[in-house]
Each structure stands twice: as structure tokens, then as C-alpha cells.
Amino acid sequence: MWLSGERSGGFFKCRPPHDHGAALITALLVVATASITWAGLLSQQNLAIRESAGYFDRDQAYQFILGGEAWAREVLHTDRKDNKYDSLNEDWAHTLDPQPIEGGMISGHLEDMQGRINLNGLVINEGMAPLIAGRLERLLVNLDLDSSLVDAIADWIDADHDPQGSGGAEEGSYLALEPAYRPANRRLTTVSEIRLIQGMTALVYERLTPFVSVLPFPTDININTAPPEVLMSLADGFSKAMAMTLVDIRKHNAFVDVSAFVNHASIKDFEIEPAGLTVTSDYFLAKIKAQIGRGRVSLFSLLERTGKGVRVIQRGRGAL
DSSP: OOOOEEEETTEEEEOOHHHHHHHHHHHHHHHHHHHHHHHHHHHHHHHHHHHHHHHHHHHHHHHHHHHHHHHHHHHHHHHHHHOSSOOTTSGGGSOEEEEEETTEEEEEEEEEGGGSEEGGGSEETTEEOHHHHHHHHHHHHHTTOOTTHHHHHHHHHSSSOOOOTTTOOOHHHHHTSSSOOOOOOSOOSSGGGGGGSTTOOHHHHHHHGGGEEOOSSOOOEETTTOOHHHHHTTSTTOOHHHHHHHHHHHHHSOOSSHHHHHTOTTTGGGOOOOTTEESOOOEEEEEEEEEETTEEEEEEEEEEEETTEEEEEEEEEEEO
């Protein structure tokens, strides 16, 4: 029987027992280190696989969303050919409840952006438009917000450097902030941009945004789709109850023209100015959501309906 050791004078000198233990511990440490490293590599590989699957699911969901956007455009195009006015009784206004698709679900709906007050109509030819300013001021008052915000919004849009009224704010006001910045001095591009305007707190923004829009050009308000708060802004003393009466009326019989609206028996005494009102719309917001596997994607598309069809003029994408 041979023993491990060193040869000395023709004899083997055995290693002490603790040398065997040290070798065993070293071997175990090597195995443990290798196992931990291998486990880490497997974990990273599994994470990479899951991430890749998530990316694939989101990309696939986005393709379905683009299909939903194309469907919305076709619905709006067909509606223009078939109807002379736009109301909430029509097919485009119906919400698309979650529908099953391969591997997931899709849902969406269209909103008429001309049922709101278009902030880009507030300034025309570098001057404040009195009609829109009055309606926006009444909207702010009805929402229990500071009406002087109208001046600040106008100053953000106009190109001059002269503050409007008591609530105006031009370059000097913004340069005094920390951090400092300058007003845009041009039309708004998105509703979220108004968060930069003086006096626009998170609370004001949350209350105001459901009733205002930011469209490329000044637009009229569609009285068939405007919410009660916007209808109340059309004249002084217009109560919520009166606005709700009109909403109930148009559920069954949409107004076919502006004259039928302003001369309706319930509001005729208010002598509402018909300018800036309409019963048709050209701008709609498509909100579409899709889920495929672990991928969840939402798309917000601003659509413009023209005589030649419906085009996308702005998109926003979100992913979870």
C-alpha cells in the first residue's frame, strides 16, 4: 500500500492529516465558486430570455395597436361620408371594449377634441380673441380656478413681450424662476406644455385638461359633443342643470345646426353667440391599448379628418 508523502532516505514520509483536510476544503471551495458562477450565469440567461420575450410581446402589441389606429381612421372616414354632423350617438363615439386577439386583448375609444376649448384659438394675429377668452374665463370660474390664468396662457402663446391684464406673464417672470426658462411665444404643441405656464399647478392642470385641447389651428366647439362644463362656458349664468338638459336632449336628437342649438327654447334667452360653434368635427384623439403576453402598450393618436381622408398628425406611445 502506497502512502502519499515525500521520499526521505528511501522511505516515504507521510503528510500530516491536516494537509488532507486543507486539500478537501480547497476542492470544495472551487466547486462552490464554480456552482455560484454557473448559477449566476443561468440567472442572467433566464433574465435575458424574459426581457427578450417582453420586447417581442410589446412589439407585437404595438403592431396590433397600429391596426386599431387604422380601424379608427376608417370609421371616421366612413362617418364623414354618411353623416352631416357629429354627435355622441354615432359609431365612432362607442368604446371598443377589450377584444380578444392572438395572445392577448385590445381596447380603445375615440374622443372628439372639438368638444373642448382649443387653447390655440386664444390668440389670433398676436391679439387675444375676446370670444374664446370669455369662454375660457367662464370655464375656469365654473371649475373654481383663477380666471386670470387666461392672461398667462395668452402671453405664453403671443410673440410680444407685453404682459396681458393682471395675470399676464412674459419673459421676465420666467427668467426669475429657478431653473429659469423662457415662454414659447408660439402656439402650444401639446396639452402637457401648459404645465410650464405661470399659475398652472398640478391641481389646476388636473381640473382643466379634460375640457381643453391643443389643436394646430383655431377650431370651433362642437355643441353635440361638448361636456356640460364646456357648454356652461358659452354664456354667463349658464347653470349645470341647464347644460345637463341639453346633454339629455342631444342623446336622442343631436343638433343638426348651430341655429337649432342657440334658438332652443331652454337657452334662447341667453342669446348665445353662434360664432365659434359647430356641429361637425375634424380632430379626434384615438386612445388604444393592447396586451400580448407580458407586453402592455398604449397609443394616443391625434387624427385629423380632411376631405381626402383621415391622417395622423401626432402620436404618443406608452409601454408598461
